[in-house]
Amino acid sequence: MTNSPFRFRDRIVPQIIPVVVGGALLFGLPQLLDLFTLLQVTLYAIMAILALSLGFIWGYGGILCLGQSAFFGLGAYAYAIAAINIGESTIPFALALLLPAALAAAFGYFMFYGRISGVYVGVMTLTLALILFNVVNSTAGPEYHIGKAPIGGYNGLPNVPGLNLPFDPQAQLDPVATYYLSGGLLLAVFFGLKWLLSTRFGRVVVAIRENERRVEFIGFDARLHKLAAFTIGGALAGLAGCLFCVWGNYTSPVIFSMIQSAQVIIWVMVGGVGTLLGPVLGAVALSWLTAEVGMQQLFDANLLFGAVLVVFVLFVPRGLLPMLTERVWIRLARSPPRAPLSHSVTASGGSA
Amino acid sequence: MSVLLSAHGLSMHFGGVRAMNNVDFAVSEGELRCLIGPNGAGKSTFFKCLTGELKPTAGAVRFRGQKIDGMLPHEIARLGIGIKTQVPSVFDGLTVRENLWIAASRRHRGRAANRAADRELAHLDLEPIADRMVGILSHGQRQWVELALVLLAEPLLILLDEPTAGMTEDETQRTAALIAEINKTVALIVVEHDMPFIRRIAGNITVFNRGEILVEGHAEDVLKDQRVRDVYLGKRAA
Amino acid sequence: MAYATVVGIEIVYAIATLVLVSLGLAIVFGMMRVINLAHGEFLVMGGYSATIAFHHGVNFWIAIIFVPPVAVGLIGLVIERTIIRFLYGRMWETMLACWGLSLFLVGLMTMIFGGDTEGVPMRVPGIRIGAYQTSGYELFVIAFSMLLVGAVWVLLRLTRLGLLARATMQNTAMAEALGTNTDSVYALTFALGAGLAGLAGGIIAPLSGIVPTSGGSYIGQAFITVLGGGASALTGVTSASLLFGVVGQIATFASNAVLGSVALLAAAVILIRVLPDGITGRYFQGNL
Numbered sequence: 001m002t003n004s005p006f007r008f009r010d011r012i013v014p015q016i017i018p019v020v021v022g023g024a025l026l027f028g029l030p031q032l033l034d035l036f037t038l039l040q041v042t043l044y045a046i047m048a049i050l051a052l053s054l055g056f057i058w059g060y061g062g063i064l065c066l067g068q069s070a071f072f073g074l075g076a077y078a079y080a081i082a083a084i085n086i087g088e089s090t091i092p093f094a095l096a097l098l099l100p101a102a103l104a105a106a107f108g109y110f111m112f113y114g115r116i117s118g119v120y121v122g123v124m125t126l127t128l129a130l131i132l133f134n135v136v137n138s139t140a141g142p143e144y145h146i147g148k149a150p151i152g153g154y155n156g157l158p159n160v161p162g163l164n165l166p167f168d169p170q171a172q173l174d175p176v177a178t179y180y181l182s183g184g185l186l187l188a189v190f191f192g193l194k195w196l197l198s199t200r201f202g203r204v205v206v207a208i209r210e211n212e213r214r215v216e217f218i219g220f221d222a223r224l225h226k227l228a229a230f231t232i233g234g235a236l237a238g239l240a241g242c243l244f245c246v247w248g249n250y251t252s253p254v255i256f257s258m259i260q261s262a263q264v265i266i267w268v269m270v271g272g273v274g275t276l277l278g279p280v281l282g283a284v285a286l287s288w289l290t291a292e293v294g295m296q297q298l299f300d301a302n303l304l305f306g307a308v309l310v311v312f313v314l315f316v317p318r319g320l321l322p323m324l325t326e327r328v329w330i331r332l333a334r335s336p337p338r339a340p341l342s343h344s345v346t347a348s349g350g351s352a
Numbered sequence: 353m354s355v356l357l358s359a360h361g362l363s364m365h366f367g368g369v370r371a372m373n374n375v376d377f378a379v380s381e382g383e384l385r386c387l388i389g390p391n392g393a394g395k396s397t398f399f400k401c402l403t404g405e406l407k408p409t410a411g412a413v414r415f416r417g418q419k420i421d422g423m424l425p426h427e428i429a430r431l432g433i434g435i436k437t438q439v440p441s442v443f444d445g446l447t448v449r450e451n452l453w454i455a456a457s458r459r460h461r462g463r464a465a466n467r468a469a470d471r472e473l474a475h476l477d478l479e480p481i482a483d484r485m486v487g488i489l490s491h492g493q494r495q496w497v498e499l500a501l502v503l504l505a506e507p508l509l510i511l512l513d514e515p516t517a518g519m520t521e522d523e524t525q526r527t528a529a530l531i532a533e534i535n536k537t538v539a540l541i542v543v544e545h546d547m548p549f550i551r552r553i554a555g556n557i558t559v560f561n562r563g564e565i566l567v568e569g570h571a572e573d574v575l576k577d578q579r580v581r582d583v584y585l586g587k588r589a590a
Numbered sequence: 591m592a593y594a595t596v597v598g599i600e601i602v603y604a605i606a607t608l609v610l611v612s613l614g615l616a617i618v619f620g621m622m623r624v625i626n627l628a629h630g631e632f633l634v635m636g637g638y639s640a641t642i643a644f645h646h647g648v649n650f651w652i653a654i655i656f657v658p659p660v661a662v663g664l665i666g667l668v669i670e671r672t673i674i675r676f677l678y679g680r681m682w683e684t685m686l687a688c689w690g691l692s693l694f695l696v697g698l699m700t701m702i703f704g705g706d707t708e709g710v711p712m713r714v715p716g717i718r719i720g721a722y723q724t725s726g727y728e729l730f731v732i733a734f735s736m737l738l739v740g741a742v743w744v745l746l747r748l749t750r751l752g753l754l755a756r757a758t759m760q761n762t763a764m765a766e767a768l769g770t771n772t773d774s775v776y777a778l779t780f781a782l783g784a785g786l787a788g789l790a791g792g793i794i795a796p797l798s799g800i801v802p803t804s805g806g807s808y809i810g811q812a813f814i815t816v817l818g819g820g821a822s823a824l825t826g827v828t829s830a831s832l833l834f835g836v837v838g839q840i841a842t843f844a845s846n847a848v849l850g851s852v853a854l855l856a857a858a859v860i861l862i863r864v865l866p867d868g869i870t871g872r873y874f875q876g877n878l
């Protein structure tokens with residue numbers, strides 16, 4: 001790399017600051033907030049993990065999955081059903097990651113090895129989520145159960161056991177501990193993805209987004225890389241689903257709904273496609289807004305979200321964070337702004 | 353000189369159209385071969401069968417003895433064939449340096465990839481634009497970036513599809529010099545239309561016409577051949 | 591024998607429903623490449639317009655056949671002029687904008703109509719075949735959908751407007767150079783697609799109650815039918831509907847409706863895997 005005298009400031013400091021800030025928030029917030037607000041923050045952290053799962057595969061991989069709620073929901077239900085049956089949470093937690101990952105791998109194989117192009121991926125994943133929603137929604141009768149756990153259909157699945165320390169069902173995690181776990185996992189996922197994107201694998205995934213054909217001519221198997229990225233995204237969404245289910249001690253088919261998938265997309269879009277911080281900020285800000293909006297009666301929540309999405313697509317397609325940071329970058333006279341949304345997420349000169 | 357790449361009885365039919373008919377072809381190690389011919393002669397089709405973008409209807413392509421027709425593009429690339437396409441196929445949303453790193457990282461890990469990328473930046477005189485987005489570079493500069501990507505994979509054979517398309521006279525001269533230099537260690541197959549450029553890089557020429565090979569031989573002889581001139585001027589060839 | 595006839599009718603009915611529900615989307619997506627995720631809501635708006643008209647004294651048949659396409663067609667026109675026309679050619683953006691539109695419309699309809707189920711009563715008597723009862727309305731739907739496909743074909747193939755529409759979709763710049771007002775053509779074509787969706791909603795209205803969120807049940811099937819069908823608007827939709835209708839209905843008979851839709855999805859996934867451009871993508875390039 002360049003022998004810049006500002007190496008420390010340019011390279012090391014930007015890496016340390018986020019860690020310090022994250023750590024400060026994680027350990028500082030419980031000191032400042034009351035329990036109720038802390039529970040809300042836990043929810044935001046969980047949603048941020050979900051947003052990161054999509055932000056990774058969409059913003060960096062160019063894979064617009066319109067059905068991320070499928071993996072989110074599967075993680076929740078896998079955990080709930082396994083926990084009710086087994087009675088402790090370690091294996092269910094693992095299942096909540098593995099089953100969505102397996103589904104993502106299988107579905108992803110079908111799509112990417114079938115050379116299905118970007119936009120069609122969106123529609124197929126949307127249909128997957130829709131079907132899961134329909135199937136789970138109709139399992140209300142007592143005949144629908146897995147082991148001891150009734151699936152519950154549109155009634156949902158209540159009384160889901162909380163998390164406990166590994167293999168120790170007596171040591172249940174209280175809400176504060178759940179906060180630390182969720183926040184800690186959020187930081188782990190955030191920095192984990194950051195690291196992943198700096199590896200050869202991560203960079204190839206981004207390159208595939210830019211130009212899949214050229215990546216293949218260089219000698220990398222694009223389908224495999226996309227499949228791996230998509231599977232990671234599925235696992236992370238499943239993780240969020242499990243935490244969400246634990247947070248509310250409850251899950252229902254709504255978790256598979258279009259609204260849920262749309263929310264994740266809106267979070268990433270508003271926050272900033274192609275960044276890691278953007279989805280986190282988008283999820284937190286909009287989850288907070290949803291809670292506030294849900295309490296007023298003037299406008300329907302769907303109406304507002306729909307309007308926000310349309311406005312953003314028309315005027316701020318790459319989200320707030322890039323738009324704001326670009327102003328800053330231009331002033332610091334760095335390289336010119338990146339290409340618009342449709343350019344960076346449709347591969348030029350090859351199948352998307 | 354041993355044969356590096358060969359094709360036997362290669363044919364490509366698109367419905368009723370015979371884009372390529374029973375082509376036999378061979379390139380030796382270290383050779384520089386130009387493919388020329390009028391539009392629709394089958395050059396692109398032949399080229400795409402070599403790169404793996406098309407699977408031939410009949411016949412086989414062998415690279416170092418191994419059958420490669422029908423293989424996936426990335427598998428062919430891994431065997432040691434570098435491909436430079438007609439329209440520059442590069443990563444527009446990344447900087448020149450980032451582009452090169454991806455290509456370098458196929459052969460090197462971590463720091464070594466950085467060093468290999470730096471070397472190529474210097475080699476192709478791309479250092480001044482190393483941190484600029486490829487998407488905003490001029491056409492000629494993008495061709496160079498693509499060449500760098502191809503070279504970094506350290507191929508044994510490079511396929512170039514109209515490398516000087518859209519280039520200025522200066523850039524074309526530089527490209528000719530570069531090709532001569534690359535040819536010292538790597539075999540090349542170049543599809544081109546620019547006759548002065550072809551004369552400059554010399555080597556051997558294969559002339560395609562109507563999906564078949566018309567003439568093959570040294571550049572000087574082929575370019576003087578009356579049949580070749582007829583074919584380009586539209587008169588019936590034998 | 592009677593049972594076979596009834597089963598046969600059910601299968602044809604499933605196909606006809608798929609065609610009806612997907613036709614508008616085939617125009618909007620097949621011809622214009624707009625991934626209209628609000629298609630389900632257009633259907634629902636058609637249903638609501640039929641309901642409102644009927645409850646205001648409009649004749650049943652006029653309420654379900656003529657009111658919805660006009661109402662939703664006009665709404666589609668407005669939507670095209672205000673949102674869609676800025677996003678042509680950008681598939682991601684149109685898809686997301688249409689999704690936002692879908693949410694917006696659901697919210698709007700919820701605010702206007704509330705969560706109560708609306709509906710139009712059935713006006714066609716059942717028909718006896720042997721020992722079985724079949725719905726006369728189903729026969730009507732089958733006949734109507736065939737007529738509709740025919741009418742759209744005539745419109746696109748034999749009229750001047752249809753020719754202009756097809757030309758514009760295939761090569762906008764050239765159509766403009768020849769003097770066509772492509773803006774209007776785009777607007778009208780989108781309105782046509784929307785109107786067809788509304789019409790489908792009107793026809794389906796007597797069959798089940800309508801709530802603002804009903805659109806969600808249709809969007810999935812409509813999309814995979816259009817995708818599976820491929821590039822040609824009419825041939826694609828009819829052939830895909832045939833395939834999926836048969837598969838879905840047989841699966842439903844064998845088990846239940848939910849698994850029927852799962853079978854439909856599985857068939858679609860496999861089809862797109864085998865024929866990534868849909869049924870007509872490879873063989874009917876450029877045709878209707």
